[in-house]
Amino acid sequence: MFRRDWLIAFTFLAPALILLFGFTHYPAIQTLIDSFWTTPRGRRPATFAGLGNYTRMLEDDIFRRAMINNAIYAAITIPTSVALALAMALFVQGRILGRGFLRMAYFTPTVLPLIAVANIWLFFYLPGFGLFEQLRSWAGFSPRNWIGTPDTALYAVTVVTIWSQAGFFMIFYLAALQTIPPSLRDAAAIEGCAPLTFFRRVTWPLIMPTTLFVSVNATINAFRTVDHIFVMTQGGPNNASMLLLYYIYEQGFRFWDTAYASALTVVMVTILALIGIGQFFLLDRKVHYR
Amino acid sequence: MTNTLKSLLAGTAAIALTSTGALAVDLEFYFPVAVGGDAASVIEDLTQAYMDENPDVSINAVYTGSYADTTTRAITAARGGNAPQLAILLSTDMFAMIDEDIVLPWDDFVSEEELESWIGGFYPAFMRNSQTEGKTWGIPFQRSTPVLFWNKDAFAAAGLDADVAPETWDDLVEFGKALTIRDDAGNVTQWGVRFPSSGFPSWLYTGLVASNGQDALANEAGTEVYFNTPEAVGALEYLVSLAGEHEIMAPGILDWGATPRAFLDGESAIVWTTTGNLTNIRANATFDFGVGMLPANVRPGAPTGGGNFYLFDGASDEQLEAAVDFVKWATAPEQAADWSIATGYVAPREDTWDTTRMQEYAQEVPGALVAREQLQYAVPELSTFEGPRITQLLNDNIAAAIVGDKTPAQALADAQTAADAILAAYQ
Numbered sequence: 001m002f003r004r005d006w007l008i009a010f011t012f013l014a015p016a017l018i019l020l021f022g023f024t025h026y027p028a029i030q031t032l033i034d035s036f037w038t039t040p041r042g043r044r045p046a047t048f049a050g051l052g053n054y055t056r057m058l059e060d061d062i063f064r065r066a067m068i069n070n071a072i073y074a075a076i077t078i079p080t081s082v083a084l085a086l087a088m089a090l091f092v093q094g095r096i097l098g099r100g101f102l103r104m105a106y107f108t109p110t111v112l113p114l115i116a117v118a119n120i121w122l123f124f125y126l127p128g129f130g131l132f133e134q135l136r137s138w139a140g141f142s143p144r145n146w147i148g149t150p151d152t153a154l155y156a157v158t159v160v161t162i163w164s165q166a167g168f169f170m171i172f173y174l175a176a177l178q179t180i181p182p183s184l185r186d187a188a189a190i191e192g193c194a195p196l197t198f199f200r201r202v203t204w205p206l207i208m209p210t211t212l213f214v215s216v217n218a219t220i221n222a223f224r225t226v227d228h229i230f231v232m233t234q235g236g237p238n239n240a241s242m243l244l245l246y247y248i249y250e251q252g253f254r255f256w257d258t259a260y261a262s263a264l265t266v267v268m269v270t271i272l273a274l275i276g277i278g279q280f281f282l283l284d285r286k287v288h289y290r
Numbered sequence: 291m292t293n294t295l296k297s298l299l300a301g302t303a304a305i306a307l308t309s310t311g312a313l314a315v316d317l318e319f320y321f322p323v324a325v326g327g328d329a330a331s332v333i334e335d336l337t338q339a340y341m342d343e344n345p346d347v348s349i350n351a352v353y354t355g356s357y358a359d360t361t362t363r364a365i366t367a368a369r370g371g372n373a374p375q376l377a378i379l380l381s382t383d384m385f386a387m388i389d390e391d392i393v394l395p396w397d398d399f400v401s402e403e404e405l406e407s408w409i410g411g412f413y414p415a416f417m418r419n420s421q422t423e424g425k426t427w428g429i430p431f432q433r434s435t436p437v438l439f440w441n442k443d444a445f446a447a448a449g450l451d452a453d454v455a456p457e458t459w460d461d462l463v464e465f466g467k468a469l470t471i472r473d474d475a476g477n478v479t480q481w482g483v484r485f486p487s488s489g490f491p492s493w494l495y496t497g498l499v500a501s502n503g504q505d506a507l508a509n510e511a512g513t514e515v516y517f518n519t520p521e522a523v524g525a526l527e528y529l530v531s532l533a534g535e536h537e538i539m540a541p542g543i544l545d546w547g548a549t550p551r552a553f554l555d556g557e558s559a560i561v562w563t564t565t566g567n568l569t570n571i572r573a574n575a576t577f578d579f580g581v582g583m584l585p586a587n588v589r590p591g592a593p594t595g596g597g598n599f600y601l602f603d604g605a606s607d608e609q610l611e612a613a614v615d616f617v618k619w620a621t622a623p624e625q626a627a628d629w630s631i632a633t634g635y636v637a638p639r640e641d642t643w644d645t646t647r648m649q650e651y652a653q654e655v656p657g658a659l660v661a662r663e664q665l666q667y668a669v670p671e672l673s674t675f676e677g678p679r680i681t682q683l684l685n686d687n688i689a690a691a692i693v694g695d696k697t698p699a700q701a702l703a704d705a706q707t708a709a710d711a712i713l714a715a716y717q
Contacts, residue, residue: 042391126548127540128481128557142477148488148543150693234489237543237689253362255679256386 028269035263039256046259053263063264065239066247069154073161073243074222081162081218082211085169090199092170093177103174110168118228121160122147125232150240153233157241160228165221169214176210177203212283219275223268244268315612317349320377322360322597329432332632336625340616347612357597361386364602368392373602375613381419381598382673382681384427385512389675394601395425399614408618411639415594415668422510428598429617430638432629434564435592435661435668436494438585439571442578444469444480444559455582456560459501459528462585466538469559482538484558485529486546487692492672492684493595494562497584498525500591500669507684512674513716517684518699518706521588526691526698528587533692543689553579564595565661568634572655581657583664590667596635627651636661675716680709 035053040046057063092103109117124131127145137143146156180203188198226246229235235242235250248268252261319337323329330353337349354360357380364377365386373392387393400408412420412430420428442452448468456462466482473479485494496507504521508514516522532539540558553561554574562584571579584592599617601610619625623641627648630637642648643662652659674680687701696704 041389043389122545123548126545126552127542128478128552129555137477140475142475143540145540145542145544148545148693149541150695236488236686237693238686238695250682254358254682255676256365256390257679 031262031265034259035266037259039259049259053260054267056260057263057267062239062242062247066242066244069240069242070223070244072154073158074219076155076158077161077165077222078215078218081166081169082214084162084166085214086173086207086211088166088170089173089177093174106170107167109164109166110171112164114164114225114227115231117164118160118231121163121228122232125156147233147241148237150237153237153241157228157232160232161221161225164228165218165225169218172210172214173207176207180206208283212279215283216276216279219279220272223272315347315608317347317376317609317613317616318374319349319351319613319616320354320360320364320374321351322354322357322378329633332629336620336629337616339625340619343619344612344615347616349616364600365390365392368602368604371604373604375602375605375609376617377600377602378431378597379600381416381428381430381433381594381596382671382677383600384419384422384598384673385675385677387600388422388427392603393427394603394610395427396429396601396614397426399601399610404618408621411641412621413638413640413665415665415670416638418506418510418670419594419673420598422512428600429621431597431599431617431621432633432635433594433596433598433638434566434635435594435664436497436562436564436584437592437657437660437664438582439553439561439563439567440580440582441553441556441559442580444556444577448559452578453580455580456585457582458585459587462560463532463536463538466532466536466560470538478540480556481540481558482560483532484544484549484552484561485532485539486544486549486561486563487689488543488545488547490546490681490685491688491692492681493593495525495529495684495688496593496669496672497562497591498529500593500667501525501584501587501589502528502591503588506669507672508670508674508680512677513713515672515674515680515706515709515713517687517709518702523699523702526688526702529688530691530698534694542693550574565636565658566596566634568655568657569632570634572657581660583660583667590664592664592668593671594665594668595671623648630658634658636665674709674713676712679712683708683712 036049036051037046038049038052088106092099092106096102125133125146127133127143127148132146133143144152146152184202185198188202193201223243223245226243226249229241229243229246233241235246244264245268248261248264251257251264321330321333333351333353337351341347341349352374354363354377360377361379361383364374364379367373368390369392379387396409397405409417409426409429416430416433417426420426420430438455440455445452445465448465448471450465450468456465462483469480469482470478471480487494492507499507499522502521502525504516504519504525507516507522509516533541544552546563549558549561549563550567550570552558553563553571554576556577568581583590599620601613601617605613620629621639623639623645624647626637626639626642627645629635630642631647631651637643637648643652672681672684684705687696687705690696691698691701
């Protein structure tokens with residue numbers, strides 16, 4: 001009897017288990033193993049490299065550049081898109097004219113594929129005849145080459161990320177705001193509570209679970225969203241907009257140095273895991289779940 | 291009714307059985323599309339025409355995205371034991387393919403006589419990126435070379451002779467100064483020159499180095515590079531001076547893909563770009579334009595570029611034979627002429643230019659001849675072992691010099707040192 005139950009349970013679990021092992025766990029373990037070997041070429045088989053791929057990272061200027069860039073990119077995209085999403089949600093939840101249209105307008109960037117979006121933004125940014133440039137020239141400013149200058153390239157791609165993901169996060173905030181009981185607002189109104197105090201003491205604590213969820217997502221996106229880099233800058237000029245995942249792609253699929261790419265992947269996954277765990281443990285204490 | 295249907299089905303089955311007899315050969319063929327226009331449908335028409343002539347061969351032409359995507363897919367498929375029989379990949383991928391040990395030299399599959407008549411018939415400039423270690427690894431097909439496009443209306447408006455292209459580096463600066471127009475506030479409304487520098491500036495830069503008197507940036511074995519020579523440094527200094535000292539080009543990195551647009555919109559009066567854009571510009575220009583060779587300094591010079599046919603290891607003898615036969619057919623004069631006219635790629639063999647269709651086309655579009663004439667001065671595109679990595683090093687350092695992070699001499703010295711370290715394993 002016990003054995004039969006066990007068999008049935010396993011049969012039900014099998015599809016998910018096989019997929020999970022085949023496409024998540026096995027590749028992850030293989031990546032870890034590969035990171036300790038050299039890249040095999042047709043003429044030269046892989047040899048054991050120990051920590052060779054990891055010590056190489058320490059001396060790799062472009063890797064350092066990518067880490068710094070990614071830190072800046074994360075430090076800007078995470079708080080900005082979360083704040084913008086909340087602001088937009090608060091704005092479109094009230095009774096205002098054209099609410100449906102506004103909600104749709106804010107959400108639209110999310111449904112567009114990032115590659116297509118990046119191509120559009122590329123033309124916005126083009127010096128001389130891009131949209132921003134035409135606006136600037138009417139205002140009497142001199143043209144700037146936003147994505148072709150190292151000082152601005154990273155920020156130019158950062159803006160695209162925020163633009164494309166803020167609307168998505170807004171949807172979660174909008175849903176969270178709907179769940180706040182109207183009786184709380186009525187009670188606050190009777191007490192003569194200022195809107196700002198109401199937001200700080202009632203709304204903000206109640207939507208904290210959503211903030212946690214959204215900020216974890218924004219963190220993952222800060223490492224994962226690199227589609228527009230392919231279209232807009234290819235990490236350039238001179239690696240000024242190089243991000244970690246794009247660097248992994250470049251090492252793995254342009255230079256075919258799969259071993260080094262594996263080691264970089266291990267580093268990235270470790271960073272993401274640490275941040276993810278940290279966010280849950282630190283923020284969880286401040287989060288009320290009802 | 292049922293009977294008719296049954297016999298129809300039986301008939302179809304019978305045909306299907308006979309047509310997949312022992313003689314049938316299946317080929318898989320990966321091809322990229324790197325230019326606008328309908329190159330993909332032209333390739334499909336080409337393979338269809340071949341299959342009509344050779345009913346026992348079935349070619350599955352798979353469009354595989356950009357050059358980079360195609361290389362990725364071909365290498366991945368080959369590593370998985372599932373390689374295509376044919377693929378069009380960058381000519382500069384030759385060393386990577388040899389290093390991966392997944393391609394076969396063509397020489398083993400053609401007769402002595404064909405070695406002379408077929409492989410020997412391609413322009414030598416194209417073969418320099420296709421042969422190494424005494425073998426032929428690539429058959430030139432979608433090959434290109436960069437040229438100058440100039441806006442004749444803008445030339446006339448600037449008081450220049452609309453029919454004369456800048457022939458030397460000094461001409462380019464002089465014409466560029468006349469063509470750069472500023473409004474009252476000092477903002478530029480038309481730039482003289484555009485030398486696109488995003489993505490792969492090393493390609494056009496190779497042309498500058500060649501015209502400054504250096505034959506190529508790497509040796510033929512693909513094991514040594516020559517980045518820090520006086521010729522190479524001089525070429526980079528000239529490039530930097532266009533936007534710097536002379537102020538005839540927009541500062542910063544200029545996007546490659548937006549270059550035809552910049553030319554068509556009148557943002558730049560002279561642009562450097564590939565002959566692959568000829569068809570696009572011809573179809574969309576609202577003004578008269580000219581096509582010229584890249585300007586010379588010590589000598590005229592330009593790189594070659596584009597893709598070759600590669601033959602992959604792991605196929606049966608019948609497949610290899612059919613693949614070689616298909617490529618011979620595709621590079622034969624009539625087919626190569628169709629291809630060149632439809633896309634703007636340079637016909638890679640002399641005999642293609644002798645066909646009536648090609649001669650008519652050259653009459654109609656004189657720009658097409660410029661690329662062919664330029665071939666006698668052409669040098670190979672940078673191609674080495676660890677090619678993408680070495681090229682990226684050079685691209686990064688060229689970009690650093692353009693944006694002013696490094697001096698040209700410093701940038702090239704850095705590129706040389708880093709490249710030497712990587713290539714040490716192959717020397």
